Amino acid sequence: MATAQAHTETKWWSGGKSPFNVEYGKLMMWYFLMSDAFTFGAFLISYGTIRFSQNYWPDPNEVFNAFPLAGHANLPLAFVSLMTFILIVSSVTMVLAVHAGHNMDKKGVIKWMIWTVIGGIAFLACQAWEWTHLITGDHAVMINGQIENIGTTVTMNPWGPAANVAAHDGHHVGTPGPVAFGGYFFGITGFHGFHVASGVGINIVMLIMAINGTFERKGHYWMIEKAGLYWHFVDLVWVFVFLCFYLI
Amino acid sequence: MxxxxxxxxxxxxxxxxxxxxxxxxxxxxxxxxxxxxxxxxxxxxxxxxxxxxxxxxxxxxxxxxxxxxxxxxxxxxxxxxxVKNLIMTIVVPLLLFIWFIAAFLYEGNSWKNLRNTYNPKQAVSAPAAPHEAGEHH
Structure with a gap:
């Protein structure tokens, strides 16, 4: 509470002190993340614009209903929920690593950074499975009077409204969905996955530096804090990717 | 340090x-x-x-x-x-999103409505040139 008192009474702009009360690197990380938020925001808003301009858009519950090793069981949103919880948990282990760093607890930082890296890799593995399943998972679709089997790619996808025919084996036959669906899905989740991958890389570097005692010699763990900001941002973006592609 | x-x-x-x-x-x-x-x-x-x-x-x-x-x-x-100064420099620019979202989604919706109500026959017959004879020089 003493610091809160000091904050309100301080004349931040009268000179002699840093008006933002943070170190340069951390401030720049915040501004980088703000600009990155605009990049992601532009992508998601563009997706929203195209989706609003279409008369038909695929139902995410029908597109994302597969789970590894579950065969053809209809499990809408199950796998993506798992991915969401993996990312939330890895965000929690990251904040615990930052907390351990505040207390100069080297062992704690190493332990929680290892869990964070594992969480990041687990998320990427899930995404790789999901992409593979979408690209290779064929569905019967009526194209120019012919029934063809197509997967979800950036040029075509089988998620259009149902056609008025049934295949000879009794399966549903669809029509091609809006072309933009695949492009936006792979583009935006891919850009997010790229952020996760670079975050894992940064976290591994931080882990190695913590093990080598670099931060202990410096006398602070501020680098962990900055890596943490980036990692939480990745989790934050997933909240909105999850919202726009899977929930609504 | x-x-x-x-x-x-x-x-x-x-x-x-x-x-x-x-x-x-x-x-x-x-x-x-x-x-x-x-x-x-x-x-x-x-x-x-x-x-x-x-x-x-x-x-x-x-x-x-x-x-x-x-x-x-x-x-x-x-x-x-x-510090509040820092919070404001991060949060205030993000308010632009309110306008971005409203404007672009409105645009997308309007695009859909225009496409759905577009009548090609009407569009072709509408611009009738009034002074065709006067075009020759």
Missing amino acids: EHAVQEITFHHEPGGKEVVSKIIRTTVILSVITIIELGMGLGMYALPMAAGLKLFLKGVIVILSLAKAFYIVGVFMHLGEE
Whole structure:
């Protein structure tokens, strides 16, 4: 509470002190993340614009209903929920690593950074499975009077409204969905996955530096804090990717 | 080190167990919100419901996601503990999103309406040139 008192009474702009009360690197990380938020925001808003301009858009519950090793069981949103919880948990282990760093607890930082890296890799593995399943998972679709089997790619996808025919084996036959669906899905989740991958890389570097005692010699763990900001941002973006592609 | 000390006038106290319990509380909040969102998403799929109710549920899910964002930024990223000057330089520019979202979604919707009501025959016959004879020089 003493610091809160000091904050309100301080004349931040009268000179002699840093008006933002943070170190340069951390401030720049915040501004980088703000600009990155605009990049992601532009992508998601563009997706929203195209989706609003279409008369038909695929139902995410029908597109994302597969789970590894579950065969053809209809499990809408199950796998993506798992991915969401993996990312939330890895965000929690990251904040615990930052907390351990505040207390100069080297062992704690190493332990929680290892869990964070594992969480990041687990998320990427899930995404790789999901992409593979979408690209290779064929569905019967009526194209120019012919029934063809197509997967979800950036040029075509089988998620259009149902056609008025049934295949000879009794399966549903669809029509091609809006072309933009695949492009936006792979583009935006891919850009997010790229952020996760670079975050894992940064976290591994931080882990190695913590093990080598670099931060202990410096006398602070501020680098962990900055890596943490980036990692939480990745989790934050997933909240909105999850919202726009899977929930609504 | 010397340089960095000047950049930070007031250091945060490291904090102990109460910080960990705050982290755990936030984790529980985030998980519960996510489960509620998933329940609503699945409800829209599994139960037959009117378009208006669906739209309402989607609005609720959006608001819940914003709450999640608030907790991640405020607690996990510790923005809530920073100086007000810093908070404002991050948060105020993001208000531009309100306009971006409203303008672009309106644009998308208008695009759909124009395409649905477009009548090619009418468009071709409309611009009749009044002085065709006078075109020759």
